Amino acid sequence: MDIKIFLMIAATGVPGFISYWILSQFKLFDIRDNNKDDKIILLSSLSVLNILVSYLVCDFFSINFKDGSYVNILIILALSVLVVLINSVLIYPLFISFIKKNVLLFQRHYNISIENNKTVIENIMYSRPNNTDTQVYIFDFDNKLILEGGLGFVSNVSSQLSIRNIIDAKTSYDEAIKIYNETDNLSREILIDYEKKIKIIFIHF
Template sequence: MNILSTIVATGIPGFLSYIYLNRLGILNYTKDEKDEKIIVLSIFSLINIGVSIVVFYYLTGKKFSKNLDIESYLFLFLIAVVVSFILTLYIYPLVMKMGNKYIDNFQKNNHIANKSTKTVYESVLFRKDKKYPFIFIFDFDNKFIESGFAHRLSGASEKLNISITNTTGHIKETYTIYEVLEKFENHDNESAEIIIDVENKLKVFVFYS
């Protein structure tokens, strides 16, 4: 087993870290942000490799080189898995949340527009302080499409793939754009938003309970 294959192997858990943080909503890059995604994956892998090699040397007293036996390589990979597990569950989320909070405060204090790695739908429909918003969907011709509680969203891209549920049993079959606009005007800025989806030619009215 050569040194290159070991480096690649120990970097695999770094990729798993990215997947986990992506599922938590801490990291989420769109298909147009491939360069950013590659950089983040590389950073995770380098951190994972570096910490694993240090721990390996501390536990065995052996320097990382191509002369290691297969048992040492396997032990190093096991260390990488454990290190990645600890970093992913405890260190990465804490550091990234603190970093995002600092950046958000800096942008707010300096009147800089906030750029999120989340899609617009994820940011608006699934806010941490709100649960299952009620939405109305219209096309650009103001034709009613659907309404209900936004329950699940596909995060693969900006495309609209929403699972809608009706837990009240009192949703009308159809609404007019004027009814929804009137409802929107009667809500404050914190409890209602509109998503203008140019790509899919949709207007999505979002109401938080």
């Protein structure tokens, strides 16, 4: 057994798929179905990285790749699985979070719009301050209140959301805008949906 075997395993995409699935659960990756080429590149890259690190770890422990015994193969597989899990749960999330955080700071500092696959609502939720809740005010284009309450779930496919703790209130548009104007820039957003003809005011607190 040599590195060619590792490369053959990497070519199957399995190590990369495991990492991609775990990272997706952490909401660190979000590649749409219509971006299949991007997903293939990502899976291949993760597979190669996982296998390369696995090979280096096995080499570090002086494992004989030419030994084709079942025990040796099991040891190599066990180390490889361990490497994939450590990379996926610890190394990759830390690295990706660091990159995303700095990209976001760069974007805000230079007022640059960076293309991504997220919906507008997802971007609003992604950029909100940590450990905050979000109050939502939904108005039509005539500035009539439709609904208000705490933000619940947000769809990663369409501009759909759920509202929790709906309150029987009648906040006017002017009152909502006043709250918006009194809120820090990083803790407020307004979404305008021209198709549904609604305006959604997000206040993070």
